Amino acid sequence: MRKPQLPTADLDWRDPQxxxxxxxQRAMASGEAAWTRARTQVLDGLDLPRAWAGRRRYTLLLVGCELGHALACAWDTWRADPxxxxxxxxxxxDDAPVARHDLQREFGEYHALAQAWPVLTPGWHRARLxxxxxHLTLAWGDLADTLPDWWAEVDGIVLDAEAPLPERAWTALARMAAPGARCAGAEVHRVAAQAHGFVPDGPATWAHRPRHRPSPPPGRIALAPTARTALVVGAGLAGAACAQALQREGLAVTVLEAGPTVAHGASGNPGGLFHGTLxxxxxxxxxxxxxxxxxLRQLLSxxxxxxxxxxxxxxxxxSRPEDLVAQLTALALPADYVEALAPDAASTRSGLPxxxxxxxxxxxxxxxPADLVQQWLQSVDLRLNTPIDQCLPTDHGWAVLQAGRTLVQADLLVLAxxxxxxxxxxxxxxxxxxxLTPQRGQVSWLDxxxxxxxxxxxxxxxxxxxxLPLPDGRLVVGATAHDHDPEPALRPADHAANARAWQRLCGAPADLLPQQGxxxxxxxxxxxxxxxxxxxxxxxxxxxxxxxxSAWARRPGLVVCGxxxxxxxxxxxxxxxLAAALALGLPVPVERGLVDALDPARFAVRALRRQPGVSKP
Ligand SMILES: Cc1cc2nc3c(=O)[nH]c(=O)nc-3n(C[C@H](O)[C@H](O)[C@H](O)COP(=O)(O)OP(=O)(O)OC[C@H]3O[C@@H](n4cnc5c(N)ncnc54)[C@H](O)[C@@H]3O)c2cc1C
Incomplete structure (x- = not known):
């Protein structure tokens, strides 16, 4: 496992220029000098906005962020170009990124880039401007580790790194660069660029014209790259999230929901928690x-x-408070992601001993969760009371059926x-x-x-x-977990189990038993x-x-999310x-290791690895 240590730029602003x-251990350009450099890289080096004229999508990769001027320049140019x-x-x-407060200082507190800039934790960060x-996807970590971990095809590359890049990073750049992609850098990168299929195209700029371009592994080829229509089965959190991501890409999306309302299944609880883990x-x-x-945090803002x-x-x-502090120190996770609180500080925050x-x-x-679902589905074609009992591939995509009758067809089908x-x-x-295991859960609440x-x-x-204290005054406590349990009726024994959990957590009175749930x-x-x-x-x-x-080819036009x-x-x-990215061939929002970790094919592959005589990857 990789240790999540992330050095940050740690800027000293005594000289604001x-x-x-x-x-x-060096100064960074800021102000007009940084803007001039960014314009040279992005506008001259990548030939923008001419290079993106007539295209539906454009992807720019910046190797080394500095204070973000190249990102801001590309975004400004994109917004200004009808x-x-x-x-x-x-x-x-970037292997030592600047912090949000640095960007606020440079661009102003409310600049979109500063607003979207993530917490400085290692790994990939996806935000919407x-x-x-x-879309902003920032990967914090060592360049030689991070670049090879990326699934994306890029149209323009800006090398804002002053030192030569490691060979592994160049191999990754050559894999990611679309045919004809431009790369703007500095003289120091010339030899390596040319060795990796980038031919000179101006002063310190190159165009990617490789003699041979490896194709992506069959399991990472886009599932429906030209899809214009999509069907999503299920209007819970999973279906709604996929529907809105696909709709944003211009697809005509139809959501089919068995129930009389959205969030009819697990996503219909009156409230639920969200947070990271460590x-x-x-x-x-x-x-x-x-x-x-x-x-989610960035999106909710x-x-x-x-x-x-x-x-x-x-x-x-x-646990002892000092154990938590030691764990945090070892992981070097920042306090705006997670902090360790001693019992008295936790008591102050919760208002309970x-x-x-x-x-x-x-x-x-x-x-x-239903609020989120409604928000995501507000302008999608939604068909309630529409249980789907079969899905079949067609010549151009998939059809969904009810009682043997085709209801709708589309280029892409999402099972959610x-x-x-x-x-x-x-x-x-x-x-x-x-x-897969269906697990019955019962939440309880007090009026x-x-x-x-x-x-x-x-x-x-x-x-x-x-x-969970709800704003309407109710108190939700939960939740039970019973595998393969189909009982739909509320159980008094489960209310009692939830009440006991509440007593353990918050010292609740033993005689209060929730009656609803x-x-x-x-x-x-x-x-x-x-x-x-x-x-x-x-x-x-x-x-x-x-x-x-990633080596296993997939059924075209079908995505699973859940x-x-x-x-x-x-x-x-x-x-x-992620589902939309895999379907349409967009840059994925997480590293390759996580794409593999969530891949529905992972269990079959693991079973194969356990067979005697099969070599490990
Ligand atoms: C008791 C309990 C407490 C929980 N607490 C939390 C929490 O605090 N925080 C948290 O993050 N998560 C919590 N969860 C988990 C969370 O609710 C689920 O992970 C999430 O709602 C799953 O979303 P989904 O869209 O995959 O499934 P669902 O929300 O179940 O949505 C699936 C939808 O598909 C529809 N559907 C099913 N079959 C068909 C069909 N054939 N045709 C058409 N439509 C169909 C269903 O009607 C349903 O609306 C809790 C779950 C339970 C049960």
């Missing part, structure tokens, strides 16, 4: 949850919702039916369908009058179970990570590198972005 990076592509992807990688259409190994779960939580609670406490019983230390996630919190997913995907991947007399924290408190089903994959991606196409020949999920377990609020927005 040339802020000094204590990490890089003929600019509908979508602009700004990708950047104000107004939509422009783990000493910083493995796929911690990295996915962090990336997803930070993405511009999403109008009826209510949202900011900040979440996750108690860590039987708490006996345990806690993680505090300032960007975590709580919201009503929550706990009903196994039934819909069974004909297409029976092995995967069998591995406002009763809750007012009880142990009611000021904000959400969790530790396995959770307690809701039952729904989560869907769990064996490794508790979501499923996002295509299904293996059994008609394709077995690949040589069969132990790599199995969010108990973290649907956190996961959905980024999962929707």
């Amino acid at each position: 040339r802020p000094y990076s204590r990490t890089r 003929a600019a592509p509908a979508r602009l992807d700004l990708l950047a990688v 104000a107004g939509g259409g422009a 783990h000493p190994d910083d493995g796929p779960h911690a990295r996915w949850n962090r990336a997803a939580a930070l993405h 511009s999403t109008p919702l009826p209510w949202r609670l900011d900040g979440l406490l996750r108690l860590v019983p039987e 708490l006996a345990s230390p806690a993680w505090h996630y300032p960007g975590g919190g709580a919201l009503a 039916a929550g706990a009903a997913l196994p039934r819909l995907l069974a004909p297409w991947d029976p092995g995967l369908a069998q591995l 406002a009058d009763t809750a007012a007399r009880a142990a009611r924290p000021q904000g959400p408190v969790a530790a396995g179970s959770y307690v 809701r039952v729904a089903w989560r869907l769990l994959a064996p490794d508790r990570l979501p499923l996002v991606g295509g299904l293996v196409d059994p008609s394709a020949p077995s690949p040589v590198r069969a132990t790599q999920a 199995a969010f377990g108990s973290r649907g609020i956190t996961s959905s927005a980024l999962a929707g972005e």
